Structures are given as structure tokens and as C-alpha cells.
Amino acid sequence: MAGPDLSALPEILESRPADPSELLPLLTMIQGRWRHLPQEALRAVAARLSLPLARVFAVASFYRSLSFQPKGERLVQVCCGTACHLKGARAVAASLEKSLAVRMGATREDGRVTLESVNCVGACALAPVVMLDGTVHGKVSGPGAAGLRL
Amino acid sequence: MPGEPDSCAAGGGVPAGAALPGEAGAGSRPRLAEPLVEGTVDGVRVAVPRGATILEAARLCAIEIPTLCHHEGLPPEGSCRLCLSETRGSLAVSCMYPLRESGFAALTRSPAVLEARRYVLSLLVCRAPRAPRIRKLADEYGVSPDPRFMRDPDGCIRCGRCVRACRASGPEAIALCGRGFARLVTGPFGRPPEACVGCLACALACPTGKIAFSERDGVRRIWEREFELAPCPECGKRAFTREQLAFLGGGASALCHSCRRRLMARELGKAAALEAPGGPALLRAL
Ligand code: SF4
Ligand code: FES
Ligand code: FES
Numbered sequence: 173m174a175g176p177d178l179s180a181l182p183e184i185l186e187s188r189p190a191d192p193s194e195l196l197p198l199l200t201m202i203q204g205r206w207r208h209l210p211q212e213a214l215r216a217v218a219a220r221l222s223l224p225l226a227r228v229f230a231v232a233s234f235y236r237s238l239s240f241q242p243k244g245e246r247l248v249q250v251c252c253g254t255a256c257h258l259k260g261a262r263a264v265a266a267s268l269e270k271s272l273a274v275r276m277g278a279t280r281e282d283g284r285v286t287l288e289s290v291n292c293v294g295a296c297a298l299a300p301v302v303m304l305d306g307t308v309h310g311k312v313s314g315p316g317a318a319g320l321r322l
Numbered sequence: 323m324p325g326e327p328d329s330c331a332a333g334g335g336v337p338a339g340a341a342l343p344g345e346a347g348a349g350s351r352p353r354l355a356e357p358l359v360e361g362t363v364d365g366v367r368v369a370v371p372r373g374a375t376i377l378e379a380a381r382l383c384a385i386e387i388p389t390l391c392h393h394e395g396l397p398p399e400g401s402c403r404l405c406l407s408e409t410r411g412s413l414a415v416s417c418m419y420p421l422r423e424s425g426f427a428a429l430t431r432s433p434a435v436l437e438a439r440r441y442v443l444s445l446l447v448c449r450a451p452r453a454p455r456i457r458k459l460a461d462e463y464g465v466s467p468d469p470r471f472m473r474d475p476d477g478c479i480r481c482g483r484c485v486r487a488c489r490a491s492g493p494e495a496i497a498l499c500g501r502g503f504a505r506l507v508t509g510p511f512g513r514p515p516e517a518c519v520g521c522l523a524c525a526l527a528c529p530t531g532k533i534a535f536s537e538r539d540g541v542r543r544i545w546e547r548e549f550e551l552a553p554c555p556e557c558g559k560r561a562f563t564r565e566q567l568a569f570l571g572g573g574a575s576a577l578c579h580s581c582r583r584r585l586m587a588r589e590l591g592k593a594a595a596l597e598a599p600g601g602p603a604l605l606r607a608l
Pocket of ligand 1: 477478484485524527528530533
């Protein structure tokens with residue numbers, strides 16, 4: 173796979189001060205733009221913030237919201253926290269795996285969708301919860317979740 | 323050498339010639355300018371500069387608290403939890419806990435401490451069951467690995483001493499990456515660290531001997547990389563890698579430790595002779 177087009181990168185880097193505390197904001201922006209962290213982008217971040225590449229990689233590899241493999245165009249996250257688990261998250265997850273034709277934790281081959289589990293998104297009262305591209309959908313039912321077509 | 327790490331005490335793991343920057347020891351040494359605070363460790367009365375740690379106070383009393391992640395020359399991290407002691411009725415991390423006022427009373431072998439330490443050891447031994455230091459501790463405390471956590475006994479306890487040593491005296495080429503069980507010391511992208519200069523700071527700082535290296539025919543191998551060793555201009559012994567010398571900059575010389583000491587002694591001798599009456603004449607005559 174040829175490297176992604178990073179021509180938008182300098183603008184992103186320069187949108188924040190060249191300070192080490194900007195590491196996470198920059199990584200989040202890059203993840204948002206390319207749906208993963210291209211290696212060249214991590215190098216550019218390290219150079220911009222004058223940080224060792226090892227430290228940039230350590231932070232990048234720590235957070236689950238950051239990834240090295242491109243995520244799908246749409247991101248479906250099933251909450252499997254305690255409340256959602258008790259309210260049937262497992263059935264929701266199973267029906268989404270079926271309807272979206274992708275396994276939990278994977279990205280569909282056409283790159284259209286990634287299905288993930290998360291642990292509590294802080295909306296337990298709405299359990300079971302599914303997040304679609306960052307938007308919370310509460311009280312989804314197993315079969316209801318299957319209605320989500322991407 | 324990798325198999326038998328030195329003790330974690332003073333100056334343990336950083337090679338001479340790789341000077342630690344001033345900030346590196348910050349926080350790990352009692353500040354002598356601070357007023358003294360008094361208290362006891364296991365009932366032994368002791369006075370330490372305010373801000374000294376329980377570990378430092380205990381050492382002053384010649385009371386041993388076992389440590390793994392602590393290193394005198396490096397900032398403390400408190401990651402191994404082996405050095406637990408009890409103070410004010412709760413457990414404290416001795417290598418980090420600062421003593422701020424008089425009247426402290428730390429216990430290093432109370433039942434609560436020993437129980438906690440055994441538990442910590444039962445976890446550490448799952449990670450490095452063959453490391454001599456860990457085995458010795460496990461034997462001493464009568465601890466065996468907890469099979470629930472015996473997932474990947476790769477010999478690394480994730481104490482981060484290697485990373486701190488690399489940060490303090492090298493290019494910070496490695497880091498603890500990932501999280502949870504998958505956490506691992508590695509170079510960026512899980513590959514051999516590109517920035518590594520082959521100085522061995524990490525390997526010598528490691529309490530378990532996890533970081534392997536070898537030297538043969540003037541080539542040092544570490545982190546799946548090879549480094550050519552520069553010969554000492556005096557005796558030809560090879561002590562430093564070319565990359566290390568370049569990293570240290572300022573025309574750092576490849577003089578080996580013994581030649582460095584010998585030359586320095588000669589210079590000091592000369593200087594002393596020059597001060598002495600009749601010295602300069604004597605030196606000229608030599
Ligand atoms: S390699 Fe050694 S020094 Fe580094 S984290 Fe593991 S046990 Fe600690
Ligand atoms: S457990 Fe799902 S939102 Fe809290
Ligand atoms: S030596 Fe204190 S926590 Fe490791």
C-alpha cells in the first residue's frame with residue numbers, strides 16, 4: 173500500500189504551538205484526518221515538538237482511540253461496560269457483527285466500517301449503548317441494532 | 323554480563339563516560355540544604371533532610387528495603403511496588419514517599435508490608451521467573467508465581483529503568499509502549515530503535531538482565547542492531563561505539579576507562595609538581 177497523501181499535515185502541525193503538551197491533540201487530529209496514524213506523520217510530530225520518536229510512539233500506542241491500522245469510514249462502537257453488558261450488549265454486538273458483516277474489533281475489507289467494543293461511554297442510563305461516529309445511540313435492542321446498515 | 327545484573331544500589335547501571343544530566347537525579351537524593359526532620363524507621367531514630375524518601379531514611383539506618391525499579395542515578399518512577407513500607411497506618415512506596423515533617427514512623431517489615439510485598443513479588447515473578455534477582459527475592463519471601471498471571475514470562479518486569487537510563491544518558495531511543503499485558507519495551511513501531519547509539523545504558527540499568535547484548539570482533543550487538551566499537555587511541559581497547567561518541571559530541575574521545583584514568587593521574591601529578599617548590603625544574607629534568 174502506498175503511503176497516504178500527507179499534504180495536509182503541515183497545516184495540522186502548525187495549527188498548534190510547538191509544545192510537547194500538544195502531543196495528544198495533534199495525534200487526535202491526525203487520527204481524525206487519516207483514520208490512523210501514518211508513520212511519517214508520527215515522525216513529523218516528533219520533529220515538530222522536539223520529542224524523541226520513541227516517546228511519541230509510546231503515547232500513540234497507549235490510547236485505544238488512536239490506531240496504526242486505518243479504521244473504516246464509519247466507526248461503530250458497542251459499549252460493553254457493566255451496565256450495557258447487563259442490558260444485553262452481547263446480543264447487540266452479535267447482531268451488529270451479522271448485519272455489518274464484520275467481526276468485533278475488525279475493519280470490513282471494503283474499508284467502509286469498523287466495529288469495536290468500548291468500556292462504558294458514560295451514558296449508562298441509556299444502556300445498552302452504541303456509538304456511531306462518536307454519537308451515542310441509547311437503548312438499542314439486539315434486533316434493532318441490526319437495522320443499522322452501512 | 324546480561325545474566326547477572328548488579329545491585330540496584332548506588333551507581334548501579336550507568337556506564338562511566340555517559341554522564342547523567344543534572345536533572346536526572348532530581349527527586350532521588352536528599353536535598354542537603356533542607357532542614358532536618360526526625361522520626362523512626364522500624365523504631366530506629368533517624369534524621370534526614372526534609373523531602374528525603376523513606377527509602378533514603380531506611381538506608382541511613384542500615385535497614386534494607388528491597389527495590390527493583392529504583393536507581394540512584396535516575397528519577398524515581400515507583401513502578402515495581404516492591405519497596406512498600408507502612409506509614410501512618412497505610413502502605414507507602416518507599417522510593418517515592420517524601421518525609422516532610424518530624425515524627426514519621428515507617429515500618430519496613432510489618433505484617434501488612436510483608437503480605438503486600440509477597441503479593442507484588444508473586445506478580446513480578448510471573449514476568450521474569452528466571453531472572454536471578456527475582457528468583458532470589460521470591461525464594462527469600464517464599465513466593466511462587468500466581469498461575470493466573472503467568473501469561474508471557476519474557477523476563478521483563480516493565481520497571482522502566484532501561485527507558486529512564488536511555489532518557490538520562492542517551493537519545494531516548496526506546497520506550498514502554500502499548501498497554502496492559504501487551505505493554506513492552508521497544509523501539510518506535512516495534513522495530514529495532516533507530517536512534518539507539520549502542521551505549522548499553524539500558525542493558526546495564528536493567529534489574530533482570532532482560533536486554534541482551536554481545537561484543538565480538540570490535541562489533542557490539544544490541545536491540546538487533548550492530549555498532550562498530552572505536553579503538554582507544556592509547557591502548558587500542560574498544561570501549562565505545564562510534565555512534566555513542568558522535569552522540570556525546572564535543573569531540574568525545576574513545577579513550578578507554580583505564581587510559582582515561584591513567585592520563586588524568588599523569589596530568590594531576592604534573593599540576594601538583596608544578597605547584598611544589600622546585601617542581602617545574604624537576605619536571606623539565608624528567
Ligand atoms: S527491560 Fe529491564 S529495565 Fe527495561 S523495563 Fe524490562 S525489566 Fe525494567
Ligand atoms: S456501561 Fe455502557 S455507557 Fe456505561
Ligand atoms: S523500588 Fe520503589 S516502587 Fe520500585
